[in-house]
Amino acid sequence: MSESDPVPGGRPGEVERATALTGELTGQGVHGLVLAYVDTAGIARVKTVPTAKLAAAAAWGVGMSPVFDTFLADDSIVATDVLGSPDGDLRLYPDLDRLTVLAAQPGWAWAPVDRITQEGAPHPACGRTVLRRIVAGAAERHGITFRAAVEVEWAVGRGDADGDAFVPAVSGPAYGAARQVELSDCAADLLAALAAQGVDVEQFHPEYAAGQFEVSVGALGPVAAADHSVLVRQTIRAVSRRHGLRVSFAPAVLGQGVGNGGHLHLSAWRDGTNLHAGGTARYGMTAEAESFVAGVLGHLPALTALTAPSPASRLRLRPSQWAGVFTAWGRETREAALRIVTGTAGIRDRAANLEVKPVDLAANPYLALAS
């Protein structure tokens, strides 16, 4: 299901599958389905339906205005000549392959959606559809597949702080044991929730900035990687609320100092072989991987319009904060925009990749990966 556009009436067998899933979900105490996408400004938007409506959603989608693609991050609205009017409707189609029971939101399941028009055509502003088509095109035209992962950094604040004030919920040092202890119960619940939801967590650690933590996850196909970055943030929010905490994924929570990144890890593969390892080009890359990295480097200033898109993104992009402000690559350097990750001897064939650093979580992950 994840590989193709939705079809009005449902893809072959899809409605039957949704009907079966409805019974399973109901049996697990799931009452409602969160149907999620990310708008152009990087905000996750949702519609929800009762679990009993899953088969109808698989067949005919769920309605939502196309206007959200012209919402800005503060919910103000711009208009363009093609998008941004009060007219029209879209259909949100849940991807049943990614349907996930939410461990930290009892009674709810979640699925990312593709958006198509009432006539059944792909919605041009559906970032997930854009990414899926680009990934398919790379495979068809060039025989290249990609693997990707989105790092998630966030700041944890006290839930009883006044108004919108950010008061760090923990006080220990960067990467400090004290900080891990201070968030112990919440962090354990987070790991349990992510594991229950099938998210392959690689690491969880206290980060540098006030109240900051990070989760990194294993590489997946690009669409799945973007889906998981949305799901991981939904889960972090939900677990944190249950612990009376508030969280921020903003690129610069305090407007100064180290910010929250959303670094992308990318690798290009051909015939099941990682092109970033075992080659004769620099740092063990194959010539093809080196060309791919050079292409990203060459287009990097323009790419940041999509990878670090908000005014606040510019507050994060400062030297000496590992945000990747220098248009350069380097072997395992955390200060260059592009870190060539060679991995450890013995596992390079699966571990070597490209880390792109001038990326934050204000980005739409689908558009960032597509670009």
Ligand code: GLU
């Ligand atoms: N917080 C840094 C950033 O804004 C990244 C730190 C790290 O390399 O994990 O990108």
Ligand code: MG
């Ligand atoms: Mg980090």
